[in-house]
Amino acid sequence: MKKLLTVLLVFTGSTFLFAQNFGRISGNFQTDFQYYLRDTLIDPLGEAYPDERLLGTGFLNLTYQRDNFIAGIRYENYQNNRVGLPQDYKGEGITYRYARFIKDKWDITAGNFYEQFGSGIILRAYEERGLGLDNNLDGVRTIYTPMEGLTFKGVIGRQRNFFEKSNTIVRGFDTEWSLRNTLQWESTTNVILGAGLVSKFQEVTSPFYTYPQNVAAGAFRGTVITPTLNFSAEYAYKANDPSTDNEIIYKPGHALYISSSYTRGSLGLTGEIKYYDNFSFRSEPNTQPQQLLIGYLPSATTLHTYALPALYSYNTSLTGEQGFQLGASYYFKRGTPLGGKYGLKVEASLAQSYSLNKDYEYRVTAIDSVTNLPTDSTVSGTDGYTTNFGLGPIKYFQDFHIQVKKKLSKKVSITGTYYNFYFNSDAIRKGTAGVADYQLYPNADNPNGLEPNAFPVNAIVLDILWKLKPGHSLRTEIQGLWTDGQDDRFGGDWALLLLEYSIAPHWFLAVQDAYNYGNGLEELQIHYLSVNAGYTLGTTRLQVGYGRQQEGVFCVGGICRVVPASNGFTLSLTTNF
Amino acid sequence: MKKWIALFALLAVSLGNTNSNGKMPDIKIKDLNGSLISASSLTNNGKPMVVSFWATWCKPCVRELNAINEQIVDWEDETGVKLVAISIDDSRQSARVRPFVASQGWEYEVYLDENSELRRALNVNNIPHTFLLNGAGEIVWQHNGYFPGDEDHLYELVQKLAKGETIEHK
Structure with a gap:
């Protein structure tokens, strides 16, 4: 007890000192809880x-x-x-x-x-x-x-x-x-x-x-x-x-990254x-x-934050890749024919990533006893491979998207985006960071290289903001994603609707339904329905949620965060001082 | 256990100590010409200043800055306020900040905090995060998140500061 009193005294004393401009303490705090519900649809074996x-x-x-x-x-x-x-x-x-x-x-x-x-x-x-x-x-x-x-x-x-x-x-x-x-x-x-x-x-x-x-x-x-x-x-x-x-090779590494931009008036061009x-x-x-x-x-690709396009995010391949991104944006000023009363913003971007042009040295490790053909091989040699100039045989990724932003009236503004991706799931997802791309290249057991699980993806997102009355607004996201691609249990067509009602400066309520109606596995053609509500007071924010959530970069209530797939209740409290 | 008492006492001290307001720390950020400047050197000649943390990929941030952009001319005329937008885009996005700003038609002062050094020093958790500084450069108010209409509340506070009034809530 004595010790406690001493501690308190010291700090009461320091309060006085602090007030005399002897420094300042600030900080932040966040806590997240999640109560999980067993969901046999998204997780039949209960692994997650x-x-x-x-x-x-x-x-x-x-x-x-x-x-x-x-x-x-x-x-x-x-x-x-x-x-x-x-x-x-x-x-x-x-x-x-x-x-x-x-x-x-x-x-x-x-x-x-x-x-x-x-x-x-x-x-x-x-x-x-x-x-x-x-x-x-x-x-x-x-x-x-x-x-x-x-x-x-x-x-x-x-x-x-x-x-x-x-x-x-x-x-x-x-x-x-x-x-x-x-x-x-x-x-x-x-x-x-x-x-x-x-x-x-x-x-x-x-x-x-x-x-x-x-x-x-x-x-x-x-x-x-x-x-x-x-x-x-x-x-x-x-x-x-x-x-x-x-694959434990002793080859040295090289990396080159160039980025440039040109800005004139309301025109912006970028290249990487x-x-x-x-x-x-x-x-x-x-x-x-x-x-x-x-x-x-x-990575020289755009970070997408709308839920459906974010399902197909790119991550850089550490073992080797090459690519580019080109972007253009333009602001049509208000009063011009295209700009109209409130102006018009347009941006577009194209990014592609390819493998390097590698010639692997390999060693056959298994042979079929009947045909005498190799069935397995591994990287060999000190350097493992040689790199030649030029594009490699495997396309990893492509992202083309175009976005239009327009304020229609004093109360309504709209953002529309079209996305077209080429997604090489074997290169991007299998190794998480794209490691071990050896399997994709032509080698002893795959003389023509592996046919990768790669597919195109198309998506459209409409984001509509209605200002109903001062402080009250309704934001609607209508998203659609179409692909024949399937990656284990993940894939197919999606539709998503989000309604987010906010009362500035304190409250919001959001309801979202993401429907994976085109999943290649019929039992996974399910709705991911979730409800979120939040209360903000200054820098303190409490958010509670319930429902099933798909994987992805998740943005709701004005904040973006990366969230894994789950079902249950969530509670999140953040503050700073 | 003692540690915890000490920790909470520290907390109590800092919370009960709102009179001594924080200032921008002496941490380097980059302007769009690549020059390093200290965040502590950001001033607005004795007038209020809004400092907003954002990123090109953060939709609510862009909505907030667009909403303020529609009114900033009036705000400046009436109160002399200045808005400084600090991007936390990392090196894969930071080259795109300048053309992005142009495409939005923003005329804010924009800086880059590429590895979130300033963001961490100011304990910014998620973005958007907005600070309001008085004429003496002291942080008198801050806010996390953005909903349409928040900018009106912010402007009421700016007007108060411009009239020389103090702001009660941090």
Whole structure:
């Protein structure tokens, strides 16, 4: 009791001190609960039905700031993690704590930190809570800015691995030089040059292979920016890094990412090119797809958030891919023939991804005793394959979409989008991160290559917003998706209707029915009906839901989050202060 | 157990301590010309300022910024308020921010927070998340999420600030 009093006294005292501008504490808090119902339709064997019935997770961030000093901690709890999210998050504890000091030319962080070099190809420590991804580094980061426009960064640390840390040490150095700022050009053009080097020290024991202990990756980048044009390119090289991702080969990796945009008046054009060859870069060579990633490969595709098109999202193939994206957008101003009274916004985009043009070295591992033909083979040789210039034999993905936004009257606005995808399910879904594409290429047992499970997908989304009276609005989403594609239990045609009624600034109620009427499996031609309601007061928000939910990026009540498939009750509380 | 008491005492302190308002921290964000600037240097010459976190893929964010965009000229004339839009698009999307802004016809000051450094320092959980700063650069109000009509409430608060009144609810 005495101790408790002391603690209280200290903090009452500190309240007074805080009020004297001795710093400030802020933070945020989120908790999610889900009560699962047994649903024999979406899950006949009960594989996704948790023994716990009720699962709850949450976190609390506290940040203390005083002048140049910032410190923070995060407490996380998983009792246990919700279905569909990584189950290695189990239990509770402080997963993130740091102290940071920013003064004059120095910015020093000790503890956990997030960081990105350039576009992130050789280093990106970040978190994506909806995916259960957090690869922050625990160590020291120093940023030195000797003059405006010139930055040096040094980092060293070990990566978070759920509630533990990887044994591998990650070290990195990066510099960025903005020519206009340092040379004080009078011009409106800016040139930014950068270079980075990241190296990992790993200790891997294997009875069969000798893994390198130090693996380095380096990158150069340059950006030219004028008032209308933005051109950016980054090239990265990675030394030999055998892993289960690349079938344990010793070939070095290459990555090139170019992005450019042109903006003039209300016209916008964008173009991106990607080329990644054997560039999976992780702290440890044998992990789950989203675990312990050091680098990040931009996917050069659009992130779709409407529920049905989001069913066919792309993820980058770490072992090798190439592709491009082109986009155009235009705003027809109000008063012009097409713009009408309120203006008209149009945008369109085309993205394609292909395999690399690889010639695999392979070794036959099984032969049919009757025909004497090979029935199985594996990648062999130190390098595993050679890469030739040009498009590869396998198309991974295509995304064409066009969107029109129009305000029809003072009360009604409408957004209409058409999507056309080509989706190679074997390349994109089977390996999650597209690993082990060897099976798709021509090899001993498949002289012509494997015929992939790939199919076109068409979708239309209409999003209509009615402002009924001040503060009251009704948003309707009408979505349709058509495909012959089937991927295990997932596929076929869909229709979706969402009605979301909101009363600003506090309330919303949403009802959604997604109907998988064209699923190739008749027993899965079912309705995913769900109801959600929410109450917001300032920064605090409580949301409750009930129903069956399909997998995807789910946006309702003004917030987007990635949610796995389930049936049951949900409760979510978020706040910050 | 002691840890927990300490934690909750800390919480109580911070919640009961709304008089000392936070400011923008000294964390670097990028302008659309690629220059790094400190978030603490964002000012509006003693007038109120709205700071809104958004992303090109976040539909409610875009709805909110579009709704404000329709009225921003009046807001500026009447109160001198300025809106700063900070995109948390990551490197796979950030090159598209400038053309996107042009295609929406926005004239806001737009910055990039590519790896969510500023977002984390300000404890922004989900977007859209909107901060209102008074003339002294202090955060006096914040709001999470967007529904049509929220912008009217925001503007009432801006008007209060412009008249020199204080805002009670954070």
